[in-house]
Amino acid sequence: MKIDIRIMGKLTVFFSIVALVAAFSVLPAPAVAENVVKVGNIIPLSGPSASVGQQGKQAREMAVEEINAAGGIKSLGGAKLKMIYADSESKPEKGVAEAERLINTDKVNVLTGCWNSAVTYPTTAVAERYGIPFIVPVSVADKITEQGFKNVFRIAAKDSWWTRDQFAFLKDMEKEFHTPVKTLAFVYENGDWGQGFASQWKILAKKGGYKVVLDEPYPSTATDLSPVVQKIRRARPDVLMLVSNAADAILLTNTLASYKVKLKAVIASGGGHADPSFLKATGKNARYLFDIVEWETDVNKPGAKEANAKFKAKYGYNLAGESVDAYLAMYVLKDALERAGSLDPAKIREALATTHLTSGPGMIVGYDSVEFDKTGQNKNASLIMVQINDIGNGLERITVWPKSARRAGYTPVFPMPH
């Protein structure tokens, strides 16, 4: 009996050890099979751009929840997207450091970010060095996709496309309404932003065969813009193009109305004209004004209304250009991962480069498909044009261009009636 007990004891110890070893060898197994795609996101979560950074994070979260709930990445055995966030604080050096950390420590498969062009620019260089694909939803500086990098993919339209689309829109309107436009007036705030737009406009006007009858920068701090408005009145342009901050946008709009300046159209460039209080402070004086923006809640795209309603219910405010691009970026990534069928960065990069996304929950933007050109720029990206009008619900911003995104049943008013 004594022996038996001893043997039993030894056996117990032996089996315990076997069990333990088995247990330990089994434990890491689920970790190996833990099916995730690690997505590193470098965005400003504190500092001056924290509020847009936050919106970008929320839009990503919403998309990722949807993708994971729908079964993850099927070609990777239902792999889930795992989001890892890093705060750039809008500082370039912080963005670079965080990219190094995410790649080396967290071993992310793909990176996204960084909202601030100044941060995105050096940070994409880090990703390029390690060969990690980097999706840029919104940084708009042209140079980001002009570095000759292979791993950078930008969703949003670049800076210089704002002016390109303003002229494309004008050409389309002339055709649609059989109203030729011959003369243009450029009136813009005399800062970097206005001067930048104006220099592009001059080139585009020459190409388009328009005559520029007025080229007028003005100080944004002006307390009286009637001298500028009188110049517009005297120059008699067909179309007036504006770049304004908020106070001057309001002042110009009201002064143009009181001097009864007759124009075929006014085309603004966002900024002050897109300020939430612009419509309240100008009222019916702003009627028929066209404004270029990244996105508007009424774009006529399947799923746009629902996505916005869901986002608003979750976070309390509407989707905007930045958040829509971040939302779309996650679906572009999902599409690429499905086609790549691998976590190898080179394979993901190949898949991204051959993206041709035309439908799905992410496609709530104004244009019809996402395709990247050689530089990694989404070549189909375009901005949208809205018209301010009252069609029975008070003054509102109504999407009119591109035509495929135009609000159902709305015909733009062009030229402006007098």
Added chain:
Amino acid sequence: MEFFLESILNGICMGSIYGLTALGLTVIFGVLKVINFAHGSLIMVSMYVAYWAIIYTGVHPYVALIIVVPVMYFFGYYLQDIVIKPIFKAEKDVREPITVIIVTTGVWYILDNLTLLIFGPQYRGIQNNPLRGKMLDIGNMLISVPKLWGFVTAVITAAAVYWFLQKTRTGRAIRATSLDREAASLMGINQFKIYNIAFGIGTAIVGISAVTLVPFYNIFPSVGVLFDIKGFIIVVLGGLGSIGGAIIGGIIIGLIESIAPMFMTATWAEAIVYGLFLVVLFVKPSGLFGVKYDW
């Protein structure tokens, strides 16, 4: 030619409104010998007072003067009495107390940010007022009606302030204090009471200028900054402490702003204004209508 005349008229009207915004500054300086850096904020506060008075009562913008002028008078009176006076007393041996200037800068920041906190960054305008967007059509010339009202108001206000300082007992006491505060005190004038009154009057004038602006201008928390830089230029141009100088200085600025853009861009017109400011400082530091002695 019509355009030229139109620009001149617009310049005179807008310029006299600038002059009116600067008038309060010049009155306060003339007596207290203090540059009031919170001047722009006082314009901003007055614009909000005028805005709410007009929105709530629905009266003609100029009827709101009945509310705005007394409110701003007491606002200025007590701002001086409670915030600035203690500093003054601490530095009463200095002719131009520097600390008071710093205190007014503090008041500027506090008022601007308080307004931002309470009312938000929105731009407001009074949509339904009988003056908004009204234009006088003479031949081919268009003259803004609210600016014309502003011009008339500016001239009347300047004349009234001048009369008050020359003819009334309080006005004489104010002038006496301005000339020599010690001597005035010896004559039985309560120096600090006069400061309070002068500050109150200056602020009330600011209130009047705000009423001329609200029918056609936007109201927002940093609106004062746009006008106070102009105010300082006008006051230096016209001569610190000179009432007529403030209005004439304003009209000069208004004319430059209105006529110069006919020949160059609006950006250059602004450069001319600042250039003129520098020239005056170099050539005639006491301003066009300034006197070597005070009042």
